[in-house]
Amino acid sequence: MAERNSGMIIVLKPNATELEFEQVVESVQQFGYEPRPIRGAEQIVIACIGDERNHHTLESLIVLPQVESVTPIQKKYKLVNRAYQARDTIVDVRGLKVGGDAFHVVAGPCSVETREQTIETAQAVKKLGATMFRGGAFKPRTSPYDFQGLGKAGLELLRAARDATGLPIVTEVMSPQDVDMVAEAADLLQIGARNSQNVPLLAAAAKSGKPILLKRGMSGMVDEWLLAAEYISVNGNNNIILCERGIRTFESACRNTLDLSAVAVAKKETHLPVFVDPSHAAGRADMIIPLARAAVAVGADGLLVEVHPDPARALSDGGQQLKPKQFGQLMAEIRPIVEAMGKQLVVLP
Ligand code: PEP
Ligand code: MN
Numbered sequence: 001m002a003e004r005n006s007g008m009i010i011v012l013k014p015n016a017t018e019l020e021f022e023q024v025v026e027s028v029q030q031f032g033y034e035p036r037p038i039r040g041a042e043q044i045v046i047a048c049i050g051d052e053r054n055h056h057t058l059e060s061l062i063v064l065p066q067v068e069s070v071t072p073i074q075k076k077y078k079l080v081n082r083a084y085q086a087r088d089t090i091v092d093v094r095g096l097k098v099g100g101d102a103f104h105v106v107a108g109p110c111s112v113e114t115r116e117q118t119i120e121t122a123q124a125v126k127k128l129g130a131t132m133f134r135g136g137a138f139k140p141r142t143s144p145y146d147f148q149g150l151g152k153a154g155l156e157l158l159r160a161a162r163d164a165t166g167l168p169i170v171t172e173v174m175s176p177q178d179v180d181m182v183a184e185a186a187d188l189l190q191i192g193a194r195n196s197q198n199v200p201l202l203a204a205a206a207k208s209g210k211p212i213l214l215k216r217g218m219s220g221m222v223d224e225w226l227l228a229a230e231y232i233s234v235n236g237n238n239n240i241i242l243c244e245r246g247i248r249t250f251e252s253a254c255r256n257t258l259d260l261s262a263v264a265v266a267k268k269e270t271h272l273p274v275f276v277d278p279s280h281a282a283g284r285a286d287m288i289i290p291l292a293r294a295a296v297a298v299g300a301d302g303l304l305v306e307v308h309p310d311p312a313r314a315l316s317d318g319g320q321q322l323k324p325k326q327f328g329q330l331m332a333e334i335r336p337i338v339e340a341m342g343k344q345l346v347v348l349p
Contacts, residue, residue: 007033007047007048007049007050007051007052007058007072007073008033008047008048008052008058008059008070008071008072008073009045009046009047009048009069009070009071009072009073010024010028010045010046010048010058010061010067010069010070011043011044011045011046011067011068011069011070011071012024012043012044012045012046012066012067012068013043013065013066013067013068014042014043016043016044016066017066020064020065020066021037021044021066023064023066024046024061024064024066024067025037025046027061027064028046028048028058028061031050031055031056031058032050032054032055032056033048033049033050033055033058034048034049034050035047035048036048036049043068047073052072052076058070059072075223075226075269076223076227076230077223077226077227077229077230077269077270078230079230079233079234079238080226080229080230080233080240080270080271080272081226081269081270081271082268082269082270082271085271086271087271088100088271088273089238089239089240089271089272089273090102090273091211091239091240091241091272091273092211092239093132093168093187093188093211093239094168094187096131096132096168096346098211098241098273098301098302099241099272099273099301100273100301101342101343101344102301102343102344102346103296103300103301103302103338103341103343103344103345103346104131104132104275104301104302104303104346105129105130105131105302105303105305105330105331105334105345106130106131106132106133106134106170106188106275106302106303106304106305107125107128107130107132107133107134107304107305107306107307107327108121108122108125108130108133108134108135108161108170108306108307109121109134109135109136109306109307109308109314109321110135110136110139110279110306110308110314110316110317110320110321111135111136111137111139111147111149111150111154111314111315111316111317112135112136112137112149112150112154112157112158112161113150113314113315114157115157115160117308117309117310118135118157118158118160118161119157119160119161119164120309121133121135121161121307121308121309121324122135122161122162122164122165122167123164123165124307124309124324124327125167125307125324125327126165126166126167126348128324128327128328128331129331129345129347130167130305130307130327131167131168131346131347131348132167132168132169132170132187132188133158133161133162133165133167133168133169133170134169134170134171134190134304134306135154135157135158135161135169135170135171136149136154136171136172136316137149137150137151137152137153137154137155137157137158137171137172137182137185138151138154138171138172138173138174138178138182139172139316140172140174140192140194140195141316146316147315147316149316152181154171155171155181155182155184155185155186156185158171158185158186159185162187166348167348168187168188169185169186169187169188170186170187170188170190170213170304171185171186171189171190172189172190172191172192173186173189173190173191173201173205174192174195174201175201176200176201176203176204176205179201179204179205179207179208180208183205183208183209183210186210187210187211188210188211188212188213188241189205189208189210189211189212189213190212190213190215191205191212191213191214191215191228192215193215193216193217193218193220193245193280194217194218196214196215196216196217196220196224196225196228197217197220197224197228199231202214202228202231202232202235203231203232203235205232205237206231206232206233206235206236206237207235207236207237208237209237210239211237211239211240211241212232212237212239212240212241213241213243213275213304214228214229214232214240214241214242214243215243215245215277216242216243216244216245216247216259216262218245218246218247218248218256219247219248220247222262222265222266222269225242225262225266226242226266226269226270229242229270229272240272241272241273241274241275241301241302242266242270242272242273242274242275243274243275243276243277243304244258244259244260244262244263244266244274244275244276244277244281244295244300245276245277245280245281245304246258246259246277246280246281246282246283247259247262254281254282254283254284254287255280255281255282255283255284255320256280256281256282256283257281258276258278258281258282258291258294258295260276260294260295260298263276263295263298263299263300264298264299267299273301273302274299274300274301275300275301275302275303275304276291276292276295276298276300276302276303276304277303277304277305278291278292278295278303278305279304279305279306279317279320279321279322280306280317280320282320283317283319283320284319284320285311285319285320285321285322285326288305288320288322288326288330289326289329289330289333292305292330292333292334293333293334293337296334296337296338296341297337297340297341299341301343303334305322305327305330306320306321306322307321307322307323307324307327308321308322308323309323309324310323311323331345
């Protein structure tokens with residue numbers, strides 16, 4: 001693989017002596033890399049060739065007083081990097097193909113609450129064009145006093161929704177111990193924003209063999225998000241869908257700030273499908289449709305939208321859930337944009 005030629009660029013300070021230069025060269029060799037010095041008029045640059053995965057990282061050489069900077073030549077994520085696989089990854093979710101030219105809309109309530117609410121919402125969103133049903137059984141709530149989800153009983157309701165509609169189920173798993181139980185019910189395992197760098201969870205979810213929807217952490221940088229995806233991939237599971245859901249910024253008009261740049265960057269940097277969750281980004285129902293339109297236009301491969309038959313009575317995230325009728329409006333408004341983007345809005349028979 002091309003990693004053999006990856007490595008680091010070390011720049012020495014302008015006043016570095018010949019002896020200090022030799023010290024750096026020696027350290028680079030000791031760590032198993034091949035140093036290739038480039039002598040400029042003012043500074044020496046040392047290109048270090050080797051594979052970081054097999055050798056000690058050279059980044060620690062920054063502690064040497066004669067070293068100005070140590071910069072990796074390539075990104076740390078490899079398996080999810082488009083440089084290593086140009087073609088789009090197509091993720092299979094219970095027979096549905098996600099990524100490439102396909103555009104999917106996943107919809108459902110923040111939390112599954114009752115049998116009626118679950119089945120009614122699943123039937124409504126299916127009729128309006130959703131291809132998968134989302135609903136939380138295990139909820140990572142900010143406050144311990146808020147509704148925490150129905151847990152195992154919620155998974156039963158999700159199964160019932162799949163039986164009633166045939167829609168694949170998307171639901172969150174919060175801890176490694178729950179992975180087997182949740183994966184039995186879910187067709188697409190969601191890893192939430194609060195857990196997006198929980199390495200044991202990423203590894204356990206990967207090993208379940210189920211496809212994974214990986215949200216971006218609310219303060220996560222794009223590199224960190226993609227490295228979280230790399231953890232899943234390195235654990236043997238390449239069926240990953242990334243999902244941007246808004247980040248923390250100074251702005252408080254919306255619950256979060258939808259980072260459309262990150263969607264464009266992720267589409268360029270990786271071959272994985274990228275979804276957008278406008279519901280958690282906006283936190284308010286009146287902003288969901290405009291953000292959904294923008295997400296399609298920036299190149300997203302799908303949307304994750306919260307829908308509730310009666311948002312005012314929702315046990316979680318009531319303010320941001322669309323009524324079925326509003327969801328129908330969203331579907332109508334995104335369709336021409338999906339087509340203008342050269343994608344196909346997937347509809348089930
Ligand atoms: C959710 O999808 O209901 C959820 C809790 O999302 P996030 O992890 O993005 O906050
Ligand atoms: Mn929610």
